[in-house]
Amino acid sequence: MDEHPYMFLHPCNPEAAAFCNCLDLTPLWLGREVWHNPVHCLVCGKPVPPEDVPVPESLIGSLSQWSRIYSALVEMYLDIDGYELWAASELHDIHSRINQEGLRLREMLSDQRPCFFWYVRPR
Numbered sequence: 001m002d003e004h005p006y007m008f009l010h011p012c013n014p015e016a017a018a019f020c021n022c023l024d025l026t027p028l029w030l031g032r033e034v035w036h037n038p039v040h041c042l043v044c045g046k047p048v049p050p051e052d053v054p055v056p057e058s059l060i061g062s063l064s065q066w067s068r069i070y071s072a073l074v075e076m077y078l079d080i081d082g083y084e085l086w087a088a089s090e091l092h093d094i095h096s097r098i099n100q101e102g103l104r105l106r107e108m109l110s111d112q113r114p115c116f117f118w119y120v121r122p123r
């Protein structure tokens with residue numbers, strides 16, 4: 001299928017995302033969101049549908065809020081023309097609010113499956 005030239009300016013379509021199809025309950029990692037989903041499979045690297053984890057309903061709000069902010073910081077970090085130094089200071093500091101919240105969420109997801117956290121290390 002050809003990619004539409006305006007695909008990155010269109011609303012996200014979850015049906016278009018490739019999800020994890022691993023047969024086993026693989027370990028997870030928490031990181032930059034793909035199609036609004038920050039929970040990935042450690043084996044194939046693809047997003048794991050939240051209902052397959054399953055993400056506890058009590059975590060949905062805080063996980064989605066963390067995901068939006070974390071992913072925005074990663075976008076700024078990758079922008080080499082203005083925001084990258086500020087975003088790097090947040091992402092590289094393991095004690096920053098975004099990393100501490102990510103570690104807290106990782107811990108809570110680990111009740112479902114082993115879960116790791118994508119920490120952006122200083123170079």
Ligand SMILES: [Zn+2]
Pocket residue numbers: 020021022026041042043044045046
């Ligand atoms: Zn997988």
